[in-house]
Amino acid sequence: MISVVILGAGNVATHLFNAFDNADAIFVNQWFNRSISRLRSYKNKVEIIDDVSQLKDADVYIIAVSDDAIANLSKQLLFENRLVVHTSGTVNIHDLDKKNRRGVFYPLQTFSKSAALNFADVPICIEAIDKADLKTLKALAKAIGSKSHKVNTEQRKALHLAAVFVNNFTNQLYRVAHEITEGEGVEFDILKPLILETAKKVQNLSPYMAQTGPAKRNDKKTIKKHIELLKKEQHKAIYELLTANIQQTHGVSTGATAQSKKK
Template identity: 55%
Template sequence: MISVVIVGNGNVATHLVNAFSKVDAIKATQINSRDLSNIPKADLTIIAVSDDAIAEVSSKIENSFVVHTSGSFSIENLKNTSNKGVFYMLQTFSKDKKVNFAEIPFCLETENGSDYKLLETVAKSIGKKIYNVNSEQRKALHVAAVFVNNFTNQMYKIGNDICDEHKVPFEILQPLIQETALKIETLSPKKAQTGPAIRNDKKTIKNHLELLHKEQQKIYKLITKSIQNGN
């Protein structure tokens, strides 16, 4: 049985504890990052805290193999003196929203082969999509994820605001949102692009801008220019 300590009580830590609790081969223990005075020994210690707290928390852990779950931080941000690694799950986590770990990419990094085998075994106990990704690659993935997740969600928010202002149900847009996401499973995002910007439909663009508020106009113009420039 592999012993795992999970440090933290946020969204990622909560989902990991729940997932490992269903695996007979893993014995997982969760501790709060505010109480590091008595960390139990374990084969693997997973630090699932905010990025800014990784260095301080890891410096207080003496277990043999310590990993963090950050997408944007390097393996070098771990300040423990033992073996280091990264156990990054590329997904958005909310405490009250169930996730299917079988569909989540696990991006792993270690300093040596034996640690990687252990980390891979732990990842495979709850997931299926395992990738060997170094710190520079993971940083790029994290930036890309911000665009396709956080920025896209902000576009949903703006679309919802426009609908609310004009008393139109936002749910009317949901089939379009779903089809847009499904389309890029078979087409590249560039080939999947449609709309007035790619067609250079100046009259429609002008009409849209007249409907929008100042901040919305800035975003609309910036994205339109990016589409037209092929950026």
């Protein structure tokens, strides 16, 4: 049985608690947050506290707060030589106070409190200074059904950056598409099978091989019509930037157009 204390009450902390609470091999000793009112609904499931001096012994202390607050919170912990980890994709492991054993337990997934999540679909990126602690984090991930991946800080930062492209930026493109369909009174839902198929394709093909569309074909007439249809200048800029990037990636020749502009 792995005993855990969670520090923080955001999306990641909430999903981790739910996963831990349902795992036979994990016991959540306590849940800490400075504003205890955010934890009131869990008081019958776990001991909730708002004072770091009340923290009990545990195998792992998981700091799941905003990136800017991690270092300061780790310094406020009154104990020493215990395993303290954070859940950030970008914060260095050495930002944790060195009075304790340090590690990272980074779930690479998008978290919303209102959306249920199966941790079998959540890869956990783990890092630790000590080999024994790495084994503990690996066991913690396994207990909630997640596959763990040993990565160093620089690799984790690269994964987080890539995640912004595949999740946050992609979601914003969904928002642009929603504005376009909404503007013409067309249901956005009609696009959902395409969204799913696009995600499905990269399970078996590289993104490079999966690419289709007018930019890759260098279909100049369609590209021109699309730009003319876009009402917002910001949307036009996004379309042109992505089109140019796809063409560069796939070696599409746009030389004739470029030369004519120079003349």
